[in-house]
Amino acid sequence: MTIASTSGAPSADPTATPLGFGVGARVTASVMTDDYARVLVDILSRLDLTGLVRETGDVSTYLGGHETHLQRALIDLAEALARTEHHATLSLTLSRGCPGEVVCELPGGAGPRCTDVPEPRRTGRYASAEWALYPLADQVSAGGTAPDHMRDIYAAIDHARELGTFRGSEHFVTRLEGDIGEVIATAVAGWLLVGRSVQHVTSHLILSLNSPSHEARELDGDARDGAAR
Amino acid sequence: MTIASTSGAPSADPTATPLGFGVGARVTASVMTDDYARVLVDILSRLDLTGLVRETGDVSTYLGGHETHLQRALIDLAEALARTEHHATLSLTLSRGCPGEVVCELPGGAGPRCTDVPEPRRTGRYASAEWALYPLADQVSAGGTAPDHMRDIYAAIDHARELGTFRGSEHFVTRLEGDIGEVIATAVAGWLLVGRSVQHVTSHLILSLNSPSHEARELDGDARDGAAR
Numbered sequence: 001m002t003i004a005s006t007s008g009a010p011s012a013d014p015t016a017t018p019l020g021f022g023v024g025a026r027v028t029a030s031v032m033t034d035d036y037a038r039v040l041v042d043i044l045s046r047l048d049l050t051g052l053v054r055e056t057g058d059v060s061t062y063l064g065g066h067e068t069h070l071q072r073a074l075i076d077l078a079e080a081l082a083r084t085e086h087h088a089t090l091s092l093t094l095s096r097g098c099p100g101e102v103v104c105e106l107p108g109g110a111g112p113r114c115t116d117v118p119e120p121r122r123t124g125r126y127a128s129a130e131w132a133l134y135p136l137a138d139q140v141s142a143g144g145t146a147p148d149h150m151r152d153i154y155a156a157i158d159h160a161r162e163l164g165t166f167r168g169s170e171h172f173v174t175r176l177e178g179d180i181g182e183v184i185a186t187a188v189a190g191w192l193l194v195g196r197s198v199q200h201v202t203s204h205l206i207l208s209l210n211s212p213s214h215e216a217r218e219l220d221g222d223a224r225d226g227a228a229r
Numbered sequence: 230m231t232i233a234s235t236s237g238a239p240s241a242d243p244t245a246t247p248l249g250f251g252v253g254a255r256v257t258a259s260v261m262t263d264d265y266a267r268v269l270v271d272i273l274s275r276l277d278l279t280g281l282v283r284e285t286g287d288v289s290t291y292l293g294g295h296e297t298h299l300q301r302a303l304i305d306l307a308e309a310l311a312r313t314e315h316h317a318t319l320s321l322t323l324s325r326g327c328p329g330e331v332v333c334e335l336p337g338g339a340g341p342r343c344t345d346v347p348e349p350r351r352t353g354r355y356a357s358a359e360w361a362l363y364p365l366a367d368q369v370s371a372g373g374t375a376p377d378h379m380r381d382i383y384a385a386i387d388h389a390r391e392l393g394t395f396r397g398s399e400h401f402v403t404r405l406e407g408d409i410g411e412v413i414a415t416a417v418a419g420w421l422l423v424g425r426s427v428q429h430v431t432s433h434l435i436l437s438l439n440s441p442s443h444e445a446r447e448l449d450g451d452a453r454d455g456a457a458r
Contacts, residue, residue: 026359026401028435030259030318037441055400058442059318059359059435062400089259089288091320091435093361095401130255130288132322132431134363171284171291172255172324172431202361202401204433206257206288206320212266213287 014099014106015113019053021106022099023113024064025074025092032087043080049073060091070094071118071188075181082125082180082209090207092184094191097200098136111199115192120163120185126214127180127207130173131160133190135198152197156190163189176205183207243328243335244342248282250335251328252342253293254303257320258310272309278302289320299323300347300417304410311354311409311438319436321413323420326429327365340428344421349392349414355443356409356436359402360389362419364427381426385419392418405434412436 014020031039044061051069055062063070074092081088097111135152160166160176165186167175176183187205195201208214243249260268273290280298284291292299303321310317326340364381389395389405394415396404405412416434424430437443 022400024400028318028320030261032259032261032263032265034262036261036316057359057399058440059357059404059437060402064400087265089257089318089320091257091318093401093433098401128288130286134365134431136363136365170286171251171253171293172322172327173289175288202363204322208288211287 026060028060028091079123094203129176136200152194255289255322257289261316308352323432358405365429381423
């Protein structure tokens with residue numbers, strides 16, 4: 001039930017290893033076809049999980065490991081879903097800084113863990129998405145200051161604007177649109193940027209792929225490659 | 230983009246009305262059939278939305294209003310999905326205490342809003358689910374004390390145990406199983422119990438309905454009615 005034991009001796013720096021710091025994702029892929037089981041098994045059997053641990057469940061699949069590997073696998077998965085041409089939704093939960101599930105096994109001040117923001121990989125496929133980002137500040141950081149929730153959120157939103165995926169605020173979520181790879185990279189980047197000052201950060205992203213309402217908004221690869229960003 | 234204006238004059242008590250306090254849900258229903266569009270339109274057209282406002286989107290549908298109405302509509306929706314006999318997932322986001330989306334329009338100390346926990350309605354249908362609960366404490370409460378994140382989480386978990394839906398902790402989430410109505414009521418109750426001491430609380434719940442892996446675990450209504458709880 002816990003992965004904290006994989007971090008080695010209790011005295012080891014818990015930010016040093018992704019699994020010791022509880023870096024991971026939960027993924028629920030829903031494919032709107034009667035043939036969903038075959039489609040999902042086919043996609044998952046070909047997914048490159050290098051550097052990641054996986055536990056499959058009936059509600060979601062857990063992936064744990066380094067942030068760069070996670071982003072790669074999540075973009076690969078979403079792209080593969082989109083290439084089936086079926087309408088699909090992909091629900092992602094990202095978490096860091098709390099390996100012990102409900103009751104965190106890391107003491108306050110064990111983090112944060114600073115990580116480079118991985119570069120997006122573009123797929124040529126469109127997604128619309130809704131994104132929520134939660135800095136969970138139960139304690140004052142090692143530096144002696146309480147994390148500034150809103151400052152961190154603003155930095156993540158600014159980064160989404162720079163990536164070109166930000167489309168606005170709706171009730172409880174931020175709307176993202178664009179290339180699947182850049183939409184997922186936006187959520188990963190926001191999670192990591194906030195994670196530079198806050199130990200425990202979670203983020204939820206739901207992507208809609210191949211929606212009938214997207215037909216007028218699909219990416220045009222050639223036009224987009226030449227567009228000013 | 231905001232519903233704060235529905236709360237009346239700025240000097241009004243923001244906890245007095247559900248919309249003024251930002252009480253609502255976002256809902257994404259995914260039905261694993263080629264006929265998903267007809268199935269969803271049929272279910273949504275018959276859903277009783279008394280007391281709620283609705284905004285439909287391509288990623289999710291927003292529902293706002295009193296907690297009791299929200300719980301009723303969410304259980305009705307999940308039950309209707311289950312009765313199609315198709316495999317389906319239902320992703321729910323609950324939020325309260327932050328009507329202004331990314332930048333909260335309520336000052337710190339505007340809440341909390343205390344609400345009675347609605348009684349569950351049992352449906353005779355089984356769901357497995359994964360649940361996350363986030364007390365978002367950006368500020369000290371009106372009472373002058375910082376909310377105690379872990380105390381509130383423990384109270385919500387204890388309530389899940391009392392309802393009989395708690396099945397254990399997994400990475401980043403709590404696993405719930407049981408009658409659809411009791412699973413949803415568990416998440417709503419946890420959200421409201423934490424909301425008695427924390428202004429801004431969100432909760433995410435993903436339900437899996439009619440999964441092929443549930444076949445050995447479907448509810449037996451008669452057996453369950455007589456079981457010790």
